[in-house]
Amino acid sequence: RLPKAEDVYADVGRGALRGNEVVQAVFPELKRSGKAAKKAGAGEVKPISIRGLTQGISYTLGQCCHPLPGDRIVGIRTPGEGLTIHTIDCAELDKAQNMDDWLDVGWGTGASDMGLSVARIQVRVKNAPGSLATVLTAIAANGGNIFNMKVTARNPLFFEFTMDIEVRDVAHLQNILGALRVSDTVESVDRVREAESVQ
Numbered sequence: 001r002l003p004k005a006e007d008v009y010a011d012v013g014r015g016a017l018r019g020n021e022v023v024q025a026v027f028p029e030l031k032r033s034g035k036a037a038k039k040a041g042a043g044e045v046k047p048i049s050i051r052g053l054t055q056g057i058s059y060t061l062g063q064c065c066h067p068l069p070g071d072r073i074v075g076i077r078t079p080g081e082g083l084t085i086h087t088i089d090c091a092e093l094d095k096a097q098n099m100d101d102w103l104d105v106g107w108g109t110g111a112s113d114m115g116l117s118v119a120r121i122q123v124r125v126k127n128a129p130g131s132l133a134t135v136l137t138a139i140a141a142n143g144g145n146i147f148n149m150k151v152t153a154r155n156p157l158f159f160e161f162t163m164d165i166e167v168r169d170v171a172h173l174q175n176i177l178g179a180l181r182v183s184d185t186v187e188s189v190d191r192v193r194e195a196e197s198v199q
Contacts, residue, residue: 139165
């Protein structure tokens with residue numbers, strides 16, 4: 001019923017049109033054969049489960065606060081872009097002045113089983129041989145995967161770096177932070193909630 005493909009993309013992005021409706025319109029035989037209802041197989045990416053969303057509404061996880069399953073979260077509507085999920089203490093929420101744009105959401109059952117999420121941490125370690133290796137070993141030993149890393153400060157006594165780590169949920173991140181805090185080479189480690197890019 002829409003004249004241009006761009007109109008279809010816009011409606012899908014706004015949540016006015018569901019992806020499966022587009023597939024069924026283009027391939028009507030899938031609806032009849034039931035192939036469209038296939039379950040996600042191994043290796044397929046599953047969407048993270050979030051309660052409080054209307055089916056078909058598109059959403060993204062805020063890159064400012066990196067929400068993880070287990071965090072208290074809220075959704076902010078952005079006209080033409082769908083919904084952005086933020087942690088309840090994210091600084092970006094101060095910019096959303098219209099309370100009508102806020103949506104009460106929460107993590108769905110099994111959200112931490114849907115795949116890995118990225119958490120950002122700031123680590124300060126003693127400037128000594130083997131310090132970085134100790135940090136990397138502690139993260140790996142606790143099931144974390146380093147996604148990205150950037151040195152942010154260095155002097156003769158210590159150096160600091162920001163790391164993006166793939167974790168299952170908040171509890172998984174807390175285990176990693178706890179393992180780092182007990183290390184003699186680590187002076188401090190905290191979760192970061194800012195939009196600074198790690199390159």
